Amino acid sequence: MRIERNTLISLLLLVVIAALYRAMPGRVWGFAPHIAMAVFGGSVIKDRRLAFALPLLSLLVSDLLYQFLHLQGLTPISGFYSGQWLNYILIGLLTFIGFAVRSNSVSQIFTGALAGPLVYFLLSNLTVWIGGGGYGRPKTLSGLLQCYADGLPFLQTSVYGTFFFSAILFGGYHLISTRLLGRQARA
Numbered sequence: 001m002r003i004e005r006n007t008l009i010s011l012l013l014l015v016v017i018a019a020l021y022r023a024m025p026g027r028v029w030g031f032a033p034h035i036a037m038a039v040f041g042g043s044v045i046k047d048r049r050l051a052f053a054l055p056l057l058s059l060l061v062s063d064l065l066y067q068f069l070h071l072q073g074l075t076p077i078s079g080f081y082s083g084q085w086l087n088y089i090l091i092g093l094l095t096f097i098g099f100a101v102r103s104n105s106v107s108q109i110f111t112g113a114l115a116g117p118l119v120y121f122l123l124s125n126l127t128v129w130i131g132g133g134g135y136g137r138p139k140t141l142s143g144l145l146q147c148y149a150d151g152l153p154f155l156q157t158s159v160y161g162t163f164f165f166s167a168i169l170f171g172g173y174h175l176i177s178t179r180l181l182g183r184q185a186r187a
Helices: 005-022 034-044 048-071 085-099 106-131 141-186
Strands: none
Touching (some): 005 034, 034 048, 034 085, 034 106, 034 141, 048 085, 085 106
16 A cells, blocks of 8 residues: 655654653653554554554654653653563554544544553553563452552553544544645635
8 A cells, every 4th residue: 555655754754753652751640642642543544554554654653752762861751661562562552442442533533542442452452461560469359459449540640631632533534634634625
């Protein structure tokens, strides 16, 4: 499938801007664009490879930036750590949610923007609990629930961030699409 040059440039700019934002000092944890990018990509980008690549490439670029800053002693946050590959899998899986979202339906965008962080929260905290990470909660139902409770602050900011970035991505897409379609209809 041939990709229009302007579309490719726009997607690359989106990847870079999102990566820079994620690595920005002082950013609220969980308030990041990658879940919204996965839902948006799945909903809007017809080439499925690009739909998956959009959030994953941005995540990789921001992790490389984090790693560079960490090696320079400018941040305590390392770009790469054990078990990180699970984040890439989870963000990639969220693109499937976007496949079910019609980009012209506010209710579906809202549902996708809520489902994305909820699915990520449930699966990521489950893998943390199984792997003994976080606070090392016991392998009991109570320990799993404690692990979920530990992650609630991240869930809240993740939902807010996903709503915010979904509004920007889908809203911007709608404005650009209607402007372009309006121009094409008049021509």
